[in-house]
Amino acid sequence: MSDHRWSWTAVRSLPSQPDAHVPFMLEILHELKRLGWDGRDYFGVELALAESLANAIHHGNRLDESKQVHVECKASDERFWIRICDEGAGFKPLLVPDCTADENLECSGGRGLALIRAFMSHVEHNERGNCVTMEKIRSNEPFMRRNCRPCDGDDSTPK
């Protein structure tokens, strides 16, 4: 992993204001497009960026303008790696309710985390819970088909 040849790297600190992450997120996505990313791989990173950066600003730093969100990321045509740290107290991922349980379907939280885990190849939180490290390895996997969960690449699954 450490000897991977990255094509692009960036380090930024973002203010804790609504939508402060959007320009940097668009910059990252522009680089991924330039590196040939598309389809489910690109969409998954886009979704993970939107969810995790907004989480850091809103839930991590609670929009406290004295705090910043620190982002380090690297990209190549095969991999995308990012670490996002806020200056908040942190959270325990295991204590986030399972938003996919029938009784929680209409609850407000947990969906962003579920989407990040579903689309990224690796997701790791530090012990304090204020930093998330994510990696996406390009797979060219197709999107899930309707009436087919999970597909597991089995073409015989009825539609």
Next chain:
Amino acid sequence: MATPRRIKITESGKVSVITFNDSKIIDESEIQEFGQELYDLVERDGRKKIVLNFANVEFLSSAALGKLIGFDKRVKQHGAELILSNIRPEIYEVFAITKLTKLFVIKDDEADALAAI
């Protein structure tokens, strides 16, 4: 009544067909506006049959999903009906991962939705 900025409303008989003006809603203020415009359909306008046509939607964050769930609650509270249609594979996967396919009635296209509502 102000013209909504995030959605477009077309009447098809007694059914209101809603399409989205933005392919991606990312900004928080836009998400708030999007939610309020949906809520107005039932709370202010009293519409009873609604089809949400997602043909134009390329990206949907959990914040926007939260607005859809809030809309669904209001639809039920007001005794209205809601069907979603024309959902692209990537957006359908977002619904499937979060199990919202259990909460919403989803049809392949607008004609199917209109026939079912």
